[in-house]
Amino acid sequence: MQYMVPEFEVERNTSRCISCGACVRQCSYEVHYFDVDGKTVLADESKCVACHRCATICPTHAIKIKAYDMAYKPHANWTPVVQQEILKQAQTGGVLLSGMSNNKPYPIYWDRILLNASQVTNPSIDPLREPMEIRTYLGRKPKKLEFHKNGKLKTKLEPQIKLETPIMFSAMSFGSISFNAQKSLAMAARKLGTLFNTGEGGMHPGLREYSDCAVVQVASGRFGVYKDYLENCRFIEIKIGQGAKPGIGGHLPGEKVTVEVSNARMIPEGSDAISPAPHHDIYSIEDLRQLIWSLKEATQYKKPVAVKIAAVHNCSAIVSGVARAGADIVVMDGFRGGTGAAPTRIRDNVGIPIELALAAADQRLRDESIRGTVSLVAAGSFRNSADIVKAIALGADAVYVASAPLIAMGCHMCQQCQTGKCNWGIATQRPELVKRLNPEIMHERVVNLITAWNHEIKEMLGGMGLNSIDSLRGNRMMLRGIGLSDRELSILGIAHAGE
């Protein structure tokens, strides 16, 4: 006995159901099944995760997934979710493990920030008729530029990454997501003139042809890290932390280490892939400096090196240290960032919102006069183009997105990535599920999404009377807070609406 009722209810409209069995075949959680008569379709609702695959593919729209209608004696503290989590742990003795991102109702500061627009003076610009620049360069910038007499640049520039949009795809390893999902992102990145990120799982040979739009990650487990991997990318990202699980490492269970995953990670099939919480050669900023420069040496200074940290309480000081250690790009990942698996308690309770972390870090780097030398990338849940415009005005050079393109590919936020049973072919390694995701089609959907966002960004820029995203970067005059305390406004470095 499970001691608990199902979370969801499958409502089947029998007058519409034609017993085609699509739901039975499609559900990897084995919710739907045929009764002994071979015709009537029944459901074991206790297994349903509300991924909506069945309801979406049902040709007669006969299926609805509803919240299980169960009355509890009202209690504001001991909610049904709280009780269910206790019951799960009482049953198994296990650490609660969840996928995707923090689902608790913490403040979303993006929704408390408003953008400016020009009126009368400094008139707004129409992006449909006038050039609008959103091209973005990442990499270490010199403190000042020197020129020869003929106007040619004298200063030797560090390698720069040219992006046609300030939007990149965040790290998602092969293993946590399927090859087809990763390939869709790689194909989309190439079409969009941006980058995808291999995550810490090494590079699948099938993606080698996309190395010109790849970011490769070096994490504590060093999976798949070898010279060839480091040389075949646009930049290298050292992963120190992840917004969804700051302070802990990763753990890809042996069940997900298939032949192909084992090839990319370069570990035996079926063995656990454990990324320890820290890099055991990094115990200080000086040690981080050592890893950054060892990567630069090994790639002969041709690749910028980024360092990704989770947004935590002292992150502005950490970002400053990371920048001084020699990182060309610093990535901050907020506590709403996604993951293939994280302990629920960590996912929901550790870290801080990217809005506050970004504003604080940008200010700190400015105060120390080093903001201009390093690129700052924000990650940790950008839901739409307005979030991105606000992030850039708060000081980001570019952003990483992952959940949004996954939703474009079918993700319905059921938060069960850790089970490896993703019915949408995204967070799974099962061949029969992976093949449901066709990269030829899915990359187009991702391209559509980012193309639309690019256009929206241009429209918002034009409305503010700006014709270049560089003019928005760190331009907090374009932001106003609404319903925020003085303290919040001061950390964000913005005035209140009406001021």
Added chain:
Amino acid sequence: MKIVTAGKSSFRTLNAEVREALETENDVRIEDVNGQRYIGAGLDRGKRLEVHGTPGNDMGAYLNGGAIEVFGNGQEAVGNTMGGGSITVHGHVGDTLGYAMRDGEIYVEKRAGSRAGIHMKEFREMQPVVVIGGTVGAFLGEYMAGGTLLVLGLEKHPDRPIVGAHCATGMHGGRIFVRGDVPEENVSEHISVLRPGEKDLADLDRFVREYCARFGKDFDAIMQVPFQKLVPTTSRPYANLYTPN
């Protein structure tokens, strides 16, 4: 063989000079090395460096099949994330020797610091080997996922253990050989201490012979003391840690 003198050059200048020398030569000798870091980082197969003096941290990082021989002591992170090749150190080395090493071999004549061979891993024909002639510090083979670690404990101080505390914490693959008795209190949970099997003995014979050849030691004298083998009791130490939510 081309000779590069390190002296007081910065690591960046020195390594650029070494790389330039390696473009035309397969063997390069670096003299008067004074702690310059990243020597031989990513050195390719067919290339060989001879290092005289004291190389700095991360020597031979991401080594890509090349060979490095050090006449002196190594510092921290020798062979970090090494992908293949060979490193020989005629002396001691510091901490995190062979971190996350995937293939190749490291032979250290004398002692190694803490966290030697951590996160070593193997993959098919890639079977990394680390041989340490002296004793070794704490956290030997932490998170070890594959390959072979061998500790000979030669010239061991009577008051010091052959392997430090927390040996093989979180180990889930590979094998560690220790010559003589392993201090039980220093070996982590979920680790079995066994007698080497037939294949182990054959491998041990090969590794010890290689050690003796590189450093001019007496094979028979070393083999007089029996070896212990440390292996994890499970390859899935955290298999039952989680419950889906």
